Amino acid sequence: QVQLVESGGGLLQAGGSLRLSCAASGGAFSSYTMAWFRQAPGKEREFVAAIRGSGSMRYKDSVRGRFTISRDNGKNTVYLQMNSLKPEDTAVYSCAADRIPISRRTDSADDYAYWGQGTQVTVSS
Numbered sequence: 001q002v003q004l005v006e007s008g009g010g011l012l013q014a015g016g017s018l019r020l021s022c023a024a025s026g027g028a029f030s031s032y033t034m035a036w037f038r039q040a041p042g043k044e045r046e047f048v049a050a051i052r053g054s055g056s057m058r059y060k061d062s063v064r065g066r067f068t069i070s071r072d073n074g075k076n077t078v079y080l081q082m083n084s085l086k087p088e089d090t091a092v093y094s095c096a097a098d099r100i101p102i103s104r105r106t107d108s109a110d111d112y113a114y115w116g117q118g119t120q121v122t123v124s125s
Helices: none
Strands: 003-007 009-013 017-024 031-038 044-049 056-061 069-072 075-084 093-099 119-125
Touching: 003 093, 017 031, 017 093, 017 119, 031 069, 031 075, 044 069, 044 075, 056 069
Parallel strands: 009 119
Antiparallel strands: 003 017, 017 075, 031 044, 031 093, 044 056, 069 075, 093 119
């Protein structure tokens, strides 16, 4: 059983930066694909970014170039560096983990069995 704990959320102004962290325990971290999803009020959960154990990354188009996902297998932690934040980035950001076959994309929430509790990010204009 994998446990995920996010941290780093907060309230900030547009144009600012924030780094989210997700600490994992209970599994072979390096073998898991790690991902970030977000859900804004009244909207469906959406994919933000994912990183495989190999280091291969995928991003949502609207965050590419502003957000960077990374992982530290020695610390069992995945990060999401968010720069040039916009009010539309406001959401609860959740970390997810699972072993995703190479034949499958990494942007579907249905493929992830393990989830953190989420951390709120609020960007004011």
